[in-house]
Each structure stands twice: as C-alpha cells, then as structure tokens.
Amino acid sequence: MSTPKSPIVQQLPLDAQLAVIAGKVDRQERITDEECLLLFQKASLPFVGSLANQIRERKHGDVTYFNRNFHIEPTNVCIYSCHFCSYSQLYAHRDEGWELTMEQMLDIVKSYDGKPVTEVHVVGGVHPKMNLEFFAELMRKIKAHRPDLHIKGFTAVELDYMFRKAKKTVEEGMKYLHEAGLDSMPGGGAEIFHPEVREKICADKVDGEGWLKIHETAHNNGMFTNATMLYGHIENYSHRVDHMSRLRALQDKTGGFNTFIPLKFRNKDNDMSNVAESTMVEDMKMYAIARIYLDNFPHLKAYWPMLGRQNAQLTLSFGVNDIDGTIDDTTKIYSMAGSEEQTPSMNTAQLVTLIKQARRKPVERGTLYNVIRDYDSIDLKEIESNPLLN
Numbered sequence: 001m002s003t004p005k006s007p008i009v010q011q012l013p014l015d016a017q018l019a020v021i022a023g024k025v026d027r028q029e030r031i032t033d034e035e036c037l038l039l040f041q042k043a044s045l046p047f048v049g050s051l052a053n054q055i056r057e058r059k060h061g062d063v064t065y066f067n068r069n070f071h072i073e074p075t076n077v078c079i080y081s082c083h084f085c086s087y088s089q090l091y092a093h094r095d096e097g098w099e100l101t102m103e104q105m106l107d108i109v110k111s112y113d114g115k116p117v118t119e120v121h122v123v124g125g126v127h128p129k130m131n132l133e134f135f136a137e138l139m140r141k142i143k144a145h146r147p148d149l150h151i152k153g154f155t156a157v158e159l160d161y162m163f164r165k166a167k168k169t170v171e172e173g174m175k176y177l178h179e180a181g182l183d184s185m186p187g188g189g190a191e192i193f194h195p196e197v198r199e200k201i202c203a204d205k206v207d208g209e210g211w212l213k214i215h216e217t218a219h220n221n222g223m224f225t226n227a228t229m230l231y232g233h234i235e236n237y238s239h240r241v242d243h244m245s246r247l248r249a250l251q252d253k254t255g256g257f258n259t260f261i262p263l264k265f266r267n268k269d270n271d272m273s274n275v276a277e278s279t280m281v282e283d284m285k286m287y288a289i290a291r292i293y294l295d296n297f298p299h300l301k302a303y304w305p306m307l308g309r310q311n312a313q314l315t316l317s318f319g320v321n322d323i324d325g326t327i328d329d330t331t332k333i334y335s336m337a338g339s340e341e342q343t344p345s346m347n348t349a350q351l352v353t354l355i356k357q358a359r360r361k362p363v364e365r366g367t368l369y370n371v372i373r374d375y376d377s378i379d380l381k382e383i384e385s386n387p388l389l390n
C-alpha cells in the first residue's frame with residue numbers, strides 16, 4: 001500500500017475518523033489506504049453510499065452510460081485452471097467446450113451488419129493453438145469488414161500467453177495487435193493482485209505485476225483499458241485495498257484507465273462452490289468504497305449480467321455511472337457461474353427503462369465514453385418502434 005498513514009485518523013474515535021474522511025470527500029481530497037480499510041471494516045452502508053453518490057453526482061450528475069455492443073468468445077478451452085472459473089474446459093477436455101473458427105467469428109460480426117452497435121468485445125479462454133498471428137488476422141478482418149467498429153479485446157492473461165508464445169516482448173506484442181486493429185482492452189484477469197490470494201485461486205496465470213505491466217504498455221501505446229477486481233471470496237479487506245492501491249498508482253502514472261469494474265464472485269460449478277457469496281449489502285459497499293477511493297478513475301461500472309438487473313439498478317445510488325451494454329449475444333462467462341441472468345441480453349428500451357426507473361439519465365456512449373445519444377428525452381414508444389434506436 002503506497003499512501004502514507006494519517007496520524008489524525010488513528011487517534012480519533014470512530015465517528016471522528018469517519019468525519020475526517022467525509023471532509024476529505026467534500027474537499028475532493030484523496031483518502032489514504034488506511035482510511036479505505038476503515039471504510040470497509042467500520043463504515044455503514046448509508047455512510048459510504050452517501051459519499052459515493054456525492055462523488056458520482058459531482059463527476060457525472062445523473063448521467064448513466066451504456067453502450068451497444070456484442071461479444072465474441074472465441075473459445076472456452078483454457079490452459080489455466082483458476083479455481084473460481086465456471087467457464088473453461090481444460091485442453092484435454094476440449095471436446096466438451098467450443099472453439100470458433102475465424103469464419104465463425106466473422107459471421108458473428110457480419111450478423112450485426114446494419115445494426116447500430118459500436119463495439120465488439122472479444123475475450124475467452126487461453127487456447128494453446130489460437131496464437132498472436134491468428135488474433136491479429138481476426139482484428140484485420142473485422143476492421144476490413146467494418147472499420148467503424150471499436151474492437152475491445154483480450155484480457156492481460158490472454159495477451160501474456162500470446163506474447164510469450166510468439167516470443168515477443170509485451171511492447172512488441174501490444175504494438176503488433178494495436179496496428180492490426182485492437183483499439184482498447186477490457187479489465188479482466190486482474191482477480192486479486194496480492195500473491196497471498198492469487199496463489200490460492202489462480203496460481204498459474206500472469207501475476208499482479210505482469211497484469212499491470214501489460215496495461216501500462218497498452219496505455220503507453222495510446223490505448224485505454226479498464227480494470228476489474230474479483231471480490232467476495234477468500235480475500236480480506238486489506239487485499240482489496242492493496243489491489244485498488246496498485247491500480248490508483250498506475251492511473252496516476254499513465255491516466256490510461258477508463259473504468260473500474262468490481263466483479264462479484266459467483267460460486268456455481270467451480271472449485272470454490274464451498275465459499276459463500278457476498279451479500280447485497282457487501283456488494284453495494286464495495287461499489288461505494290471503490291468510488292470513494294479511486295478518485296482518479298473517471299468511471300465506475302456495474303456489469304449487470306453478473307449482478308442481476310435489479311442490483312445493477314441499485315448500484316446507481318452507490319457510485320456507479322455505467323451499466324455496460326446491451327450485450328446482445330450468448331455471453332457465457334457469468335451465466336455459467338450462477339448469475340441471475342441466464343440469458344444475458346437487454347435491448348436498448350429495457351436498459352433505458354432500467355436507468356430511468358432509478359431516476360438517472362440514460363446516455364449511450366462509445367467505448368471511450370464519447371456521447372452517441374442522449375436517451376433521456378426520447379419517448380420509450382419511439383425507442384421500441386425504431387430499430388436504429390433499439
């Protein structure tokens with residue numbers, strides 16, 4: 001943890017310590033790691049919720065972003081065996097999984113011809129035969145077919161393997177994929193950086209330093225990325241603070257992160273099914289404290305297929321200003337892990353309704369938060385009847 005201790009906080013009773021934190025938020029000052037830990041351990045949900053909402057409204061008012069995207073999951077075959085993963089098939093059992101060909105993936109892209117999607121999100125397992133050249137070719141073919149489509153692709157875990165296998169440095173590999181058409185990166189694979197936890201839940205994939213190095217390199221190449229944290233399993237609050245502290249430090253250095261996305265651990269059909277899932281109160285606290293601590297992250301996103309629609313709606317009062325997108329496809333990563341959302345797809349009218357019910361303003365964005373359309377004043381019937389709006 002990088003931020004120095006605050007001597008004042010340690011000497012005061014709890015109410016006064018919390019008042020110091022509230023004062024900092026009010027004055028738009030950064031809170032320390034110790035203060036963040038105190039919020040996790042001692043603060044009530046209404047307290048952190050109110051501070052997070054203050055920050056959210058200062059940064060974004062009522063605006064709540066969503067985008068219109070679709071996913072391609074090239075494969076669920078994976079050389080790794082993360083214990084929390086309900087999605088992957090080991091290479092030895094690849095007959096039970098799926099492996100899309102280049103043509104099948106391009107067919108998915110073509111199936112969106114004429115539809116107003118702005119982004120394709122490409123993530124999947126780490127397949128030993130799908131290498132850097134294969135994915136560079138996929139990027140080139142997607143761009144050749146639809147140059148305006150923003151390609152957000154590959155977790156740092158996938159990239160680490162691809163680059164090592166191609167015997168490229170992170171700098172070389174990133175430049176190569178960027179030139180082939182990769183526009184930005186999602187934030188997956190971060191899990192919990194701290195080795196005490198990482199070694200227990202996903203020992204064999206890239207470590208925290210490696211994950212951060214890949215994102216830093218992407219930022220240095222002019223690409224924006226997101227960051228995630230898988231919370232609510234065997235980690236403790238110090239591990240969460242350590243994780244966010246490393247992200248905040250890198251963001252100070254590069255400014256290349258757009259969004260932080262806390263990901264709730266789900267326990268269905270994986271090696272950690274004996275670990276209880278976090279409560280809804282714990283989830284809301286996680287979002288709120290992330291919003292308070294990560295003062296240099298512009299956006300906080302709730303991924304609705306994982307949380308469920310109603311809880312995602314609730315997060316809009318706890319610091320969240322983005323609820324991802326229409327995700328019009330067969331996203332399997334969370335439905336296979338026990339999410340409430342077994343068919344994770346919402347059209348624009350449904351997303352707009354969800355945001356408006358929470359008394360926020362729905363705004364469609366591009367991947368990099370460029371405003372595409374303000375839906376606040378568009379009548380729901382018009383959205384439902386116009387295929388370009390819905």
Ligand code: SF4
Pocket residue numbers: 078079080081082085086087088124125126157202205
């Ligand atoms: S979480 Fe990702 S890297 Fe880990 S086993 Fe699942 S697909 Fe593979």
